[in-house]
Amino acid sequence: MAELILRRLLSAVPVLLLVTLISASIMQLVPGDPALVIAGTNASDAEVQQVRRALGLDRSFGVRLLEWYGGLLRGDLGQSLLLNRSVTDAILERLPVTLALAGFALALTVAIGVPIGVIAALKANTIIDQAVLVVALIGVSVPNFWLSLMLIVCFGVWLDVLPAGGYTPFADSPLGWVRSLILPGISLALLQIGLLARITRATMLEVLRQDYVRTARAKGLPMRMVVGQHALRNVMVPVVTVIGISFGLLLSGSVVIETVYSIPGMGRLLATAIFSRDYPVIQGGLLVTATVLVLLNLVVDLLYAVIDPRIKYDGRS
Amino acid sequence: MAVPDSATTAPAPVCADVTPVPSAVGRSLWRRLLGHKLFVTGVILFGVVLAMALFADVLATAAPEKMNVRARFRTPQWQFLLGTDNYGRDIWSRLVYGARLSLSIGFAVVLATGVVGTLIGLLAGYFKRLDGPLMRFMDALMAFPAILLAIAIASALGPSAINAVLALSAVYTPRTARIVRGTVLVVREMDYVQAAVASGARHGWIIWRHILPNSLAPLIVQLTFIFAYAVLAESILSFLGVGPPPPTPSWGNMIAEGQAYLREAPLIALFPGIAIALTAMGLNLLGDGLRDVLDPRLRVQHG
Numbered sequence: 001m002a003e004l005i006l007r008r009l010l011s012a013v014p015v016l017l018l019v020t021l022i023s024a025s026i027m028q029l030v031p032g033d034p035a036l037v038i039a040g041t042n043a044s045d046a047e048v049q050q051v052r053r054a055l056g057l058d059r060s061f062g063v064r065l066l067e068w069y070g071g072l073l074r075g076d077l078g079q080s081l082l083l084n085r086s087v088t089d090a091i092l093e094r095l096p097v098t099l100a101l102a103g104f105a106l107a108l109t110v111a112i113g114v115p116i117g118v119i120a121a122l123k124a125n126t127i128i129d130q131a132v133l134v135v136a137l138i139g140v141s142v143p144n145f146w147l148s149l150m151l152i153v154c155f156g157v158w159l160d161v162l163p164a165g166g167y168t169p170f171a172d173s174p175l176g177w178v179r180s181l182i183l184p185g186i187s188l189a190l191l192q193i194g195l196l197a198r199i200t201r202a203t204m205l206e207v208l209r210q211d212y213v214r215t216a217r218a219k220g221l222p223m224r225m226v227v228g229q230h231a232l233r234n235v236m237v238p239v240v241t242v243i244g245i246s247f248g249l250l251l252s253g254s255v256v257i258e259t260v261y262s263i264p265g266m267g268r269l270l271a272t273a274i275f276s277r278d279y280p281v282i283q284g285g286l287l288v289t290a291t292v293l294v295l296l297n298l299v300v301d302l303l304y305a306v307i308d309p310r311i312k313y314d315g316r317s
Numbered sequence: 318m319a320v321p322d323s324a325t326t327a328p329a330p331v332c333a334d335v336t337p338v339p340s341a342v343g344r345s346l347w348r349r350l351l352g353h354k355l356f357v358t359g360v361i362l363f364g365v366v367l368a369m370a371l372f373a374d375v376l377a378t379a380a381p382e383k384m385n386v387r388a389r390f391r392t393p394q395w396q397f398l399l400g401t402d403n404y405g406r407d408i409w410s411r412l413v414y415g416a417r418l419s420l421s422i423g424f425a426v427v428l429a430t431g432v433v434g435t436l437i438g439l440l441a442g443y444f445k446r447l448d449g450p451l452m453r454f455m456d457a458l459m460a461f462p463a464i465l466l467a468i469a470i471a472s473a474l475g476p477s478a479i480n481a482v483l484a485l486s487a488v489y490t491p492r493t494a495r496i497v498r499g500t501v502l503v504v505r506e507m508d509y510v511q512a513a514v515a516s517g518a519r520h521g522w523i524i525w526r527h528i529l530p531n532s533l534a535p536l537i538v539q540l541t542f543i544f545a546y547a548v549l550a551e552s553i554l555s556f557l558g559v560g561p562p563p564p565t566p567s568w569g570n571m572i573a574e575g576q577a578y579l580r581e582a583p584l585i586a587l588f589p590g591i592a593i594a595l596t597a598m599g600l601n602l603l604g605d606g607l608r609d610v611l612d613p614r615l616r617v618q619h620g
Contacts, residue, residue, distance in 0.1 A: 018457030029473035037475075141545070141597035143552050146572055146590030153583045252462025256553055260576075270465070271557065274472045282469055290460040 004305060008298050016294055023287040024068045027279045028061065038081070038277045054081060055279060068283075077284035082276055087284035091266060095288075097167060098258070098265035102250035104181045105188040109246055113193040114239060117200025118227070124205060132197055139194025144253060148187040148260040155183060165262040184261045188253050192246045199242055200235055207231045236307055244300035248293045349610045356606025362599030366592070369416035377410035381566040390582050402571070402585045403578055404564075411566035412592055418567050419548050419596065422482055426547040427540050429486040430493045435536060437490070438497025439524055443505060452498065455491035463488045464550055471559040478561040481554050488550075489543045496539045500532040534611040541604035545597045552593050568593050 030037050035052035043051075051057075056064045071078060077087035120132035156164025162183055168176035207213060208231065216226045254267030262268070266285060273281035350356050369376060378396075384404040391401040398409040441451040458466070467484040474480035504510060505528060513523050554560035555569025563570050568589035575586030 014453050015456045015460055018454060019460050022457060022461070026469050026473055029470060031475065137598055137601060138594070140601055141549075142594045143549050143572075143590060143597075145553060145556050146586065146593065149572065149576060149579060149586050150583075150590070153579050157580055248462050252465040255465055255468065256557065259557070271468075274468055275558065277472070282472075286461060286465065286469055289462060289465060293462065294460050 005302060008301055012294050012298055016291060019290045019294065020069070020072065020287060021065075023283045023290070024065055026283055026286065027055070033057075034279075038279070051081065054079070072287075077287070078280035080273075080281050081278045082273075083278070083281070087280050090269060090281065091284060091288055094264060094266040094269045097263060098251065098254050098267055100170070100177075101181060101184055101188065101254060101258070101263060101265060102247060104185040105192070105250050106243065106246055108185055108189040109192040109196055110239065110243070112189075113196030113242075114200050114235070116193075117197040118204055118232075118235065120197065120201040121204030121208065122223075122227070124201075129201075132201065136194035136197045139190045139192075139197075142190065144187050144191060145256045145260055147190060148184070148257060151183045151187060152260075165260075167261075167263040167265075180263075184257050184263060187260075188250055188257050191253075192242070192249060196239065196242045196246070200239065203235050203237070204231060207234045233307075237304065240300055240303050240307060244296050247296055251289055251292065346610065350606060353606045353610060355602045356610070359599045359602025359604075359606055362595055363603060364599075366416050366596045366599065367420065369413045370420040371417075373413040373417045376413045377407075379407035379410045381411045381414040382406065382564045390578070393584070399588050400582075400584050402574060403582070406564075408571070408585065408588055411571055412568075412588055414566040415568045415571060415589060416592065416596075418478065418561060418565065419551060419593070422478060422485070422551045422561075423544045423547040425482045426485045426489060427544050429482065430489045430543060431536070431540050433486070434490040434493025435497050435529075435532070437494040438499075438532070439501055439528065441494065442498040442501025443520070443524055443528060448498075452495070455494050458487070458491045459495075461488075463492075463546070464553055467550055468554065468557060468559055471554050476559050476562045478565075481551055481560045484554070485547050485550055489546065493536070493539055493543065496535050497532050500535050501528055504528050504531045538604055538608045538611060541600055541607060545600035545604065548596050548600070549593060552589075 027034055035048050035055065035057050036043075038055070039048045039051045056067060059067075068078070075088055077091070079085075080087055080090055083090055116132045116135070120129045123129050152164045155162045163180050164183075166180060168180045170177040213226055213230055216230055217223070221229075251267075254263075254265055255271050256267070257263070258265045258267035259271045266288075269281065270285040272278070273285065378398065384406055385401070386404070389401060389403055393400045398407075399412065400408050402408055402411070437451055437455065441448045441455075467488045470484035470487055471480050474483060507527075510523060510527050513527060551560055551567070552569035552572070555567040556573045557569075558573070560569055561567050563574065571589040572586045575582070575584075575589075578585055
């Protein structure tokens with residue numbers, strides 16, 4: 001196991017290096033003189049010069065890259081152009097909010113996606129099954145920012161039962177915290193519920209065709225027991241994968257959702273940075289998100305090996 | 318499976334190493350597709366949106382960007398089929414031109430990611446020496462959540478339809494490359510390919526005649542889903558202001574403009590969202606249907 005962990009960690013290194021390189025290069029994509037674009041067309045020469053110095057654009061890309069890596073080793077992602085503070089501080093302050101939102105959405109996803117997927121498989125090709133597939137299809141087709149707006153109109157404005165936006169910290173009011181997370185959580189989770197329900201259903205159907213399930217049924221074990229004892233454990237494998245993938249989607253989905261619901265998390269930090277062309281924040285945010293995801297995938301891979309001892313790793317297939 | 322990004326990083330455990338399909342006999346393939354109810358539903362849904370896009374000039378009842386301050390916030394009526402927005406522009410007309418824009422962007426992304434992703438996938442899968450470097454770079458691009466990277470690239474390049482296509486193509490190309498590489502790895506070990514190698518056929522000819530045709534089925538399925546993701550992702554880019562800039566009638570722009578008037582006139586934001594959802598739904602159904610029919614190994618799962 002220790003060898004497996006070590007080997008997977010090592011294999012993540014080149015990807016992480018490339019991730020840092022891509023994050024650092026985003027500003028290179030800005031056409032023309034980035035300082036001029038960032039400062040805006042109305043900026044004075046002095047202001048443009050100031051932006052140029054702040055971004056290190058007066059030095060070559062190579063030098064800037066080395067500085068960026070140097071800072072990275074010290075946990076320093078640079079200084080925000082607008083927030084008057086370091087990128088690391090800004091991200092660390094906002095990250096817990098996003099994690100709370102993503103965690104809440106993930107809990108909804110698993111609590112709803114797995115059961116409806118299992119039920120759909122057990123009732124395959126009945127009306128219940130079709131209904132689950134329709135829900136899954138809607139989940140993957142409806143744009144979540146639009147769903148958010150519609151939910152805000154229904155529950156925040158017309159029915160007026162839930163806050164239409166904003167975020168209540170858990171410490172202020174646990175109930176208010178949950179209430180402020182319900183609509184954004186549903187908006188984020190619907191897609192994942194659809195994905196997870198479909199994958200759970202497909203895996204469950206696969207498992208139910210296996211010999212050991214037939215054997216268990218043949219020896220007189222009731223279906224409830226077969227599912228509980230034998231099938232669910234095997235269904236856990238895709239659930240774990242989806243949790244890994246979901247978390248990435250939830251983190252990136254938070255850019256849009258946090259903007260729509262005015263939630264002060266990392267997503268909104270990034271969205272604001274993108275609108276105001278605050279490149280140090282954009283680069284830092286990209287890097288942190290991608291790193292979290294690479295590490296998460298690593299954990300998911302290792303969890304596989306724990307859940308399913310048959311899985312062995314001889315390098316990446 | 319879709320959202321922008323959402324959908325973006327759709328899990329592809331099943332497609333990753335698909336066994337290549339022997340080219341299905343033309344007629345029976347069509348019959349199977351036409352017998353697939355969900356596929357036909359997808360064709361109809363997508364066909365409606367495609368018709369909106371193709372015949373936008375005929376279907377529109379007004380110029381999509383023409384403002385009319387005396388007819389703001391009209392409810393749906395004969396003259397304004399879906400009502401008017403905060404500038405008095407006809408929502409139905411904007412919707413059909415929005416279909417043209419969304420589908421154009423989606424199709425351009427499919428084309429770009431199809432060509433580039435296939436090329437990279439073929440090279441990585443066929444030439445073992447290229448596999449490592451190419452796929453590590455693809456892995457790194459895929460490490461970023463798709464929509465986040467697309468937003469960052471689009472905002473760096475500047476808001477425009479072309480830049481939205483570039484950003485979305487950059488994000489979805491690695492996902493296409495991975496699928497193609499997966500099939501190539503399987504096909505290149507097949508006896509008939511080995512026979513071609515042994516008989517001294519050139520690499521280009523082998524790839525063109527043997528490898529590529531066998532990679533087509535999973536590729537087409539994947540591109541159908543990417544079309545859906547691209548339409549959804551484009552609407553997000555527009556909504557956040559890094560897509561084609563207003564007053565261009567894009568569905569994302571229309572929802573963004575409607576956001577300010579949710580209380581008074583929720584219909585402004587409602588219709589374009591339904592259009593996006595129907596388009597994505599149609600494409601997802603098409604993709605599911607194609608996958609069921611083109612990949613017999615997965616067909617079983619449908620029951």
